Amino acid sequence: MGMRKSLIGLSLICMIVPGFTLPAEASGSKTQQENDHIVANWKFSKDYVKSGSIQNGDLIIEDASQNGNDLQLVTVGDASSPDLKNIMKWSEDDYDNQEHIDSIQFANYKNAPAGRYFKTTNEAPINSETFEDGFTVEAIFKLPSNFTSRSHSWMGIFTRQGQAADIRKMEGEKEILTTLSVSSDKEIQWTSHPTNLNYNVTNWSRPLKTDEWYHLAVVNDGETTTLTVNGISDYGKSEEVIGIATIEGKGWNIGASEWGNELDALFAGNLQEIRIADEALPEKEWLVQDAQDDQPVVGTNENTPLLTDKDNYNFLFVPDTQKYSNHNPEIFDSQMKWIANNTKKNNIVMNAFVGDIVDGNSEVQWENSLSYISYLDQKNIPYVMAAGNHDYASGDPFLTHYGPQRYADKDYYMGSSPSGYGSYSMVEAGSYEYLIIIVDMKNIGQDLEWSKQVLEQHKDKPTIIVSHDILYPEAKDDKTVAVESSNGQLIWNELVQHHNQVFMTVNGHYFGVTHQVKQNAAGNDVIQMLVNYQYDYRGGNGWLRLVEFDEEDNKLYFRTYSPFVDKMSTKERTYTDYKNLTDEYNQFQLDFHFKERFNLK
Numbered sequence: 001m002g003m004r005k006s007l008i009g010l011s012l013i014c015m016i017v018p019g020f021t022l023p024a025e026a027s028g029s030k031t032q033q034e035n036d037h038i039v040a041n042w043k044f045s046k047d048y049v050k051s052g053s054i055q056n057g058d059l060i061i062e063d064a065s066q067n068g069n070d071l072q073l074v075t076v077g078d079a080s081s082p083d084l085k086n087i088m089k090w091s092e093d094d095y096d097n098q099e100h101i102d103s104i105q106f107a108n109y110k111n112a113p114a115g116r117y118f119k120t121t122n123e124a125p126i127n128s129e130t131f132e133d134g135f136t137v138e139a140i141f142k143l144p145s146n147f148t149s150r151s152h153s154w155m156g157i158f159t160r161q162g163q164a165a166d167i168r169k170m171e172g173e174k175e176i177l178t179t180l181s182v183s184s185d186k187e188i189q190w191t192s193h194p195t196n197l198n199y200n201v202t203n204w205s206r207p208l209k210t211d212e213w214y215h216l217a218v219v220n221d222g223e224t225t226t227l228t229v230n231g232i233s234d235y236g237k238s239e240e241v242i243g244i245a246t247i248e249g250k251g252w253n254i255g256a257s258e259w260g261n262e263l264d265a266l267f268a269g270n271l272q273e274i275r276i277a278d279e280a281l282p283e284k285e286w287l288v289q290d291a292q293d294d295q296p297v298v299g300t301n302e303n304t305p306l307l308t309d310k311d312n313y314n315f316l317f318v319p320d321t322q323k324y325s326n327h328n329p330e331i332f333d334s335q336m337k338w339i340a341n342n343t344k345k346n347n348i349v350m351n352a353f354v355g356d357i358v359d360g361n362s363e364v365q366w367e368n369s370l371s372y373i374s375y376l377d378q379k380n381i382p383y384v385m386a387a388g389n390h391d392y393a394s395g396d397p398f399l400t401h402y403g404p405q406r407y408a409d410k411d412y413y414m415g416s417s418p419s420g421y422g423s424y425s426m427v428e429a430g431s432y433e434y435l436i437i438i439v440d441m442k443n444i445g446q447d448l449e450w451s452k453q454v455l456e457q458h459k460d461k462p463t464i465i466v467s468h469d470i471l472y473p474e475a476k477d478d479k480t481v482a483v484e485s486s487n488g489q490l491i492w493n494e495l496v497q498h499h500n501q502v503f504m505t506v507n508g509h510y511f512g513v514t515h516q517v518k519q520n521a522a523g524n525d526v527i528q529m530l531v532n533y534q535y536d537y538r539g540g541n542g543w544l545r546l547v548e549f550d551e552e553d554n555k556l557y558f559r560t561y562s563p564f565v566d567k568m569s570t571k572e573r574t575y576t577d578y579k580n581l582t583d584e585y586n587q588f589q590l591d592f593h594f595k596e597r598f599n600l601k
Contacts, residue, residue, distance in 0.1 A: 154257055308550070318339075555592060
């Protein structure tokens with residue numbers, strides 16, 4: 001109310017004092033006065049209602065840029081459905097929690113009897129705009145707390161009507177012309193057919209949280225496109241793309257996506273503002289500067305030793321690398337170079353990949369992984385690899401690249417399972433010889449007896465089981481707890497519970513981090529750990545999990561470290577960039593009485 005009272009007072013002064021004008025900041029016109037490149041600005045506020053109402057289904061939202069790109073409300077489905085009462089309504093909720101700002105809350109869902117969205121009016125100039133010199137699409141929005149993939153996947157925020165096939169762009173997803181939408185995993189997708197290519201090019205964000213406000217900016221500088229959400233560009237620049245292809249007579253949808261020239265998924269959540277410019281706006285001119293997530297990661301960039309005593313040793317676990325193979329190969333590069341150059345310094349006795357080496361079966365992704373993992377081979381660094389669900393494909397490319405033949409000259413590698421995906425290795429460290437067994441998630445049934453035989457033959461060897469699928473995280477009483485998947489239950493019942501030498505299991509697959517300590521049939525502790533950062537910033541920000549074994553003090557130290565962030569300059573780092581994560585799930589220690597626990601005779 002303070003701002004509104006100030007404006008009223010200034011208005012009275014204007015009437016009393018000749019020649020007095022409102023300052024640009026107060027009039028709300030500063031952005032438009034300073035930047036004539038704003039094509040459209042839709043503020044979903046009652047202050048910008050041009051005519052009509054939500055209740056009557058005839059609402060018109062005025063284009064705040066005054067360029068004539070007004071929006072009209074569209075109702076689809078059964079106009080008499082009682083659901084329409086709650087499908088769209090005004091909300092006082094907004095990004096900055098200010099009294100004088102509104103948003104519109106959408107409650108659309110798939111297969112609803114009725115739905116509502118906006119579209120540009122037929123005469124809107126933006127309908128024919130091709131943005132050949134670049135563009136900036138900004139949105140301030142919030143996903144609904146009840147988001148489910150079944151009800152809301154691929155819902156549109158901002159979509160150009162029509163399909164690429166109508167203008168003979170027959171490659172890529174010809175059903176999509178341009179859309180800013182939300183995936184089934186709550187990732188933001190910008191995919192568009194540019195004017196210079198015959199196929200669509202896509203930018204992605206990390207998965208977002210529900211019931212949290214975000215600012216996004218899709219920026220094209222006339223050459224490449226970058227998608228930024230709350231100040232973070234998770235996957236960098238696109239290939240060269242110029243403009244946005246258009247179809248004569250078609251406009252834009254706000255709050256709806258299209259597929260094959262038909263409405264697909266309508267938006268749910270809150271929209272506060274969408275603004276479009278016909279150039280690449282610098283960050284200082286965005287609607288929100290210095291945007292940050294409500295709960296970013298907890299960490300430090302202070303130097304923290306990863307080996308606290310020269311007699312101690314580390315096991316290192318590489319979380320799912322799929323997003324690096326696909327989008328951010330430079331992060332994969334930094335991880336593998338660091339491991340190759342620092343294994344001896346930090347006395348890392350084994351490096352274990354938990355699976356999902358690639359995101360999909362493309363030769364580029366496999367080649368990316370091979371290029372960087374070869375650093376380990378060149379320096380004779382020990383490593384073992386589990387396959388993940390993204391690594392299986394026709395022709396068994398995982399076995400082609402990372403099958404038993406790759407380990408033929410590695411003396412720590414002791415053998416492979418019938419499927420070829422499982423294996424076991426041995427390494428000496430401290431007072432013990434450790435066994436590491438890879439249990440394949442897909443071929444677990446075929447390999448189960450083999451796995452049991454390995455364990456039966458090595459009852460005296462402290463053992464770590466690595467598999468892609470064992471634990472998943474679940475929220476309970478504001479805490480993240482570990483829950484066993486069906487594969488995890490099978491591994492526990494058949495390979496862990498009655499094999500006392502198994503003291504640790506490690507997996508990826510499910511997004512997040514958690515751990516638990518569970519007692520086996522002999523009453524001894526088994527540490528179980530999930531490490532997977534693929535849905536975090538930049539696909540994982542290069543974080544690795546190290547476990548330091550301290551036999552003298554009977555401790556295990558668990559740390560999460562990113563060599564990628566460590567190499568960043570101070571200027572490059574954002575509010576999410578910490579080389580060491582320090583929350584209770586990423587940095588902790590456990591008492592571990594080695595002699596008692598490894599008394600396996």
